[in-house]
Amino acid sequence: MIEVSHEEAFSELAAVALDSVSKEVSESVRAHAALCPECGPELAAMEETAAMLGHLVPPAPMSPGRKAGIRSRLVMRARSEAQSITPNATTPTFGRPDISRGVASLTGLGHKTGPQRELGESRGITTGRASSPSRGFNWVAFAASIALVAVSAQLFRVTTELNSMRARIAEADTTTPVAAPVAESLEAKIAEKDAMIAAMSGPDVMVVPLMTQSTRQTMGRMTWNRASNDWIMVTYGLKQPRSGMTYQVWLVTDTARISAGTFRPDKDGRTMMRASYALPRDALRAVAITEEPEGGASSPTGPMVISGSA
Amino acid sequence: MIRRMAEADETALGALYDQWSRSLYSLVVHLLKDADEAEDVVEETFWQAWRKASTYEPSKGAVSTWLLTIGRRKALDRLRAQKRRREDSVKSERIFADIPSSEPDPSRSAEGSDVREQVRAAIRELPDEQREVLELGYFSGLSQTEIADATGQPLGTVKTRMRLAMQKLREPLSMHRGVTE
Numbered sequence: 001m002i003e004v005s006h007e008e009a010f011s012e013l014a015a016v017a018l019d020s021v022s023k024e025v026s027e028s029v030r031a032h033a034a035l036c037p038e039c040g041p042e043l044a045a046m047e048e049t050a051a052m053l054g055h056l057v058p059p060a061p062m063s064p065g066r067k068a069g070i071r072s073r074l075v076m077r078a079r080s081e082a083q084s085i086t087p088n089a090t091t092p093t094f095g096r097p098d099i100s101r102g103v104a105s106l107t108g109l110g111h112k113t114g115p116q117r118e119l120g121e122s123r124g125i126t127t128g129r130a131s132s133p134s135r136g137f138n139w140v141a142f143a144a145s146i147a148l149v150a151v152s153a154q155l156f157r158v159t160t161e162l163n164s165m166r167a168r169i170a171e172a173d174t175t176t177p178v179a180a181p182v183a184e185s186l187e188a189k190i191a192e193k194d195a196m197i198a199a200m201s202g203p204d205v206m207v208v209p210l211m212t213q214s215t216r217q218t219m220g221r222m223t224w225n226r227a228s229n230d231w232i233m234v235t236y237g238l239k240q241p242r243s244g245m246t247y248q249v250w251l252v253t254d255t256a257r258i259s260a261g262t263f264r265p266d267k268d269g270r271t272m273m274r275a276s277y278a279l280p281r282d283a284l285r286a287v288a289i290t291e292e293p294e295g296g297a298s299s300p301t302g303p304m305v306i307s308g309s310a
Numbered sequence: 311m312i313r314r315m316a317e318a319d320e321t322a323l324g325a326l327y328d329q330w331s332r333s334l335y336s337l338v339v340h341l342l343k344d345a346d347e348a349e350d351v352v353e354e355t356f357w358q359a360w361r362k363a364s365t366y367e368p369s370k371g372a373v374s375t376w377l378l379t380i381g382r383r384k385a386l387d388r389l390r391a392q393k394r395r396r397e398d399s400v401k402s403e404r405i406f407a408d409i410p411s412s413e414p415d416p417s418r419s420a421e422g423s424d425v426r427e428q429v430r431a432a433i434r435e436l437p438d439e440q441r442e443v444l445e446l447g448y449f450s451g452l453s454q455t456e457i458a459d460a461t462g463q464p465l466g467t468v469k470t471r472m473r474l475a476m477q478k479l480r481e482p483l484s485m486h487r488g489v490t491e
Contacts, residue, residue, distance in 0.1 A: 078320035
């Protein structure tokens, strides 16, 4: 931060309000204004004036689906966070799911040395299906401990299932020999699904929309919780890969293209994949899905199906 | 509404979103020229509002001001990170140019249209050179130095024009502070 006099700060207030100065100057002027009885109110008034300019923009159409999607994600994130703050909160009442169940067929791609070392240690999740290694990797920085798993229900369905499970637990008489194992099983499922919701919520979550190259149609999302290093990918409307082929997920950094596994969408084109993998917070540049030979490839070779910039 | 958000009432966040998402989206998609990126910025803006609700001070501005300021800043951060601002594109989008005296807008509420028209009226009163500096600063996200380069004017001139423009707009637009709440 640089030192600014009152006169210098005052002369820059309009530019600071319009964000037309460097970050350094802005921070210095704001620091001065926070303590200055003259500059503080003046800056607030200037910012108010600047924001009014935003009303000049012609209204842009926003599709109902897009608008509703943002709203539901926001409310769900807020509800999840509120409940994590209040552990004894009552049972949540999430809205109805807008995507039905989808099951992915997943294959891990083996353990490699090299570029992945700079990406840090990864850890698997216990609900994952065993991975089968593939052959001939040269640089793929995929660690075997990344356990991409098929999740048997999509996220929005998870929330309603939670409600149902909690109700069933409440109804169960856990003192009877028959009911106790049922309750334990349900509790385990709830814990698993709670973990999924937590992975997709919070201030450290980055969402990468996945779009087709030609039409820019959004057909999925990759959610990365940079605090917990949980990754969840959802796709919808994807065609089945050609015979003998599969889809492969790539995490693209400046130095590597990291295979994150292969998958096959369900008959409705839906997929949900979950992984745990440590990546530096600023390393991700893009996420891409390519069509590759069954079992996966060591580097992207097939056509890009969908992708998104981080 | 903001107070309820600060008390972790997520229905208040939904209500805030219902009220202001369209205005925010319009601004952000205008800046980014990409609906999907705009969607992300809108979501992150409301999420920041949720997380920072307890720090919101009504005395420092209307809720809409707060949201538009956050959203615009996030959009500009993206533009700057991607170095997507180009002079040619900057010059092709002139929000202030040819502002008509009246433009019926059935897609907006009467109240919203009134605010928009009042802002337009205030802009109309500015000299062209001040409008240009304001437009390049607000809608194209250019720094004063970049504006000086783009317009061929000395930096000091750009600073003066920007300051004068904002001072002239301040009084007429301050009347609408309550309207945008």
